[in-house]
Amino acid sequence: MPGSEHQPRLPAILTVDDDPAVSRAVARDLRRHYGERYRIIRAESGADAVEALKELKLRGDTVAVLVADYRMPQMSGIEFLEQAMEFFPLARRVLLTAYADTHAAIDAINVVDLDHYLLKPWDPPEEKLYPVIDGLLEEWRAVGDRGMPYTKVIGHRYNDRSWEVRQFLARNEYSFRSVNADEPKGRQLLEAAGLDDSQLPVVITEKGEKLVAPTDGELATLLGLSTSPSLEMYDLAVIGGGPAGLAAAVYGASEGLKTVLIEKSSTGGQAGRSSKIENYLGFPFGISGAELTTSARRQAEKFGAEVITTQEAGRLKTGGVGAAHSIVLNDDTTIGARAVILATGVDYRQLRITGCWDDPDDPACNYIGRGVYYGASVSDNSECAGEDVYIVGGANSAGQAAMFMSQTAKTVTMLIRGPSLEAGMSQYLVDRVKRTENIIVRTCTEVIDTVADGDRLTSLVLSDRQTGETETVSCDRMCCFIGATPRTDWLEEAGIARDDHDFILSGPDVSKVSGWMLDRPPHHLETSVPGVFVAGDVRSDSAKRVAAAVGEGSMAVMLVHRYLAET
Known part of the structure; x- marks a missing residue:
């Protein structure tokens, strides 16, 4: 034309x-x-x-x-x-x-x-x-099809803070491109910004603003996220921004409760780290954890809930029956709430071998963020291009990570202590893993030691649990999915009853322990403290599934209404 x-x-x-x-x-x-x-x-x-x-x-x-x-x-x-x-x-x-x-x-x-x-x-x-x-x-x-999104993150492949910055932006679905400082493009960007590689990580926004070694709070401000509560008193405070907490915030705010959600990093919890959730109702082609939980956060905000990120609940001071509870945040801000829902979720359990855990006796020997990762380790699968990746664990989250990284990794090897994948993974995912040519599944195998070059992981020492034989294998990246540790240590002062593994007891289980103060029995998701409820993975004997967490979060709000009506 x-x-x-x-x-x-x-x-x-x-x-x-x-x-x-x-x-x-x-x-x-x-x-x-x-x-x-x-x-x-x-x-x-x-x-x-x-x-x-x-x-x-x-x-x-x-x-x-x-x-x-x-x-x-x-x-x-x-x-x-x-x-x-x-x-x-x-x-x-x-x-x-x-x-x-x-x-x-x-x-x-x-x-x-x-x-x-x-x-x-x-x-x-x-x-x-x-x-x-x-x-x-x-x-x-x-x-889009842009070769370089406007926002760039300049870091180092084996710098743990660079990895944390990428994860924070990715989990909040913020478009960016990661560039290594030792690559020509990275050196060029640093030189143009008047910086050097001693100041990593560096975030350069689409407006040309430079954030040098930014804190999570600065990143939250960049993304337009709220970092401090606007009120001193709320009807409902939700602690934790995983699927259970987000569901509670959506239903609480939509039903007229003044609701605040407190999340210490970015909303999504463990589900937010999943590259693809394929067995959640209503998404036949799957949905990424970040996409699902970011949409849920926006939905909560649409109904008027305050979502506060980069703030951590440090203490819970419980009131008397019918009295407000107090939550002390990590910046010493205190807010009150007539009812509280605990949805703090769990952390992946750390491997107790050299370089894989926060060892107080040897704090310098730590490869976390430098080859060792807990949960999904990449913000996009290009980060592991050409690598030999090892995944420890055999549940759904491990299988989803294996499928995601196999798209670009040279090999992905799944290490499982048990005899088969089927014991802990949904069958649809087992079938996909087995069909993927560059995914190798090694059963009855565990990691017993690591080998490093300087401050980064280079190899793993594996043991066959049946024969006792050991083998050293080259490894660029190890991602661990080996069980859960509940985030409940901050509840000591509140006196909330927990089981032998520190998961929170609720409902009928509370009746079996001393300390319940009311004539009525506790509501189904109510803890040993009246007006404090629990939902999601942190609850004792919970199902550890996204759908179950969402259901418990919404159910907890219904029970909050009953409690508030009684008081």
């Missing part, structure tokens, strides 16, 4: 269907709703669509969404999407299927990491098409 070089280069939405009538209908509906912001391109065969993508790539254009029909001659929709990933790997992928072909969409999850499938016909598009495409476009815009 004459003068087209002067037109703005809109990102494209490409649709391909071999049925001309359907092809025109898809393009018509998309153009009607998105035509002013996106270029709508249609093709009537997979081959034509691939050629269109090649041309777009050569021109430097971007593609936001790909919509492909499943049943096409010569090249199926899945085959097309698989080829399309080579040109535009960040484009969101949608498969059009008839009802009888929904099995194809399930297969496509494993082949092309499908984002959504749509059943034909989708009338009315306002209900069945546009909400899906709107969500995918929002996800795409958060990443």
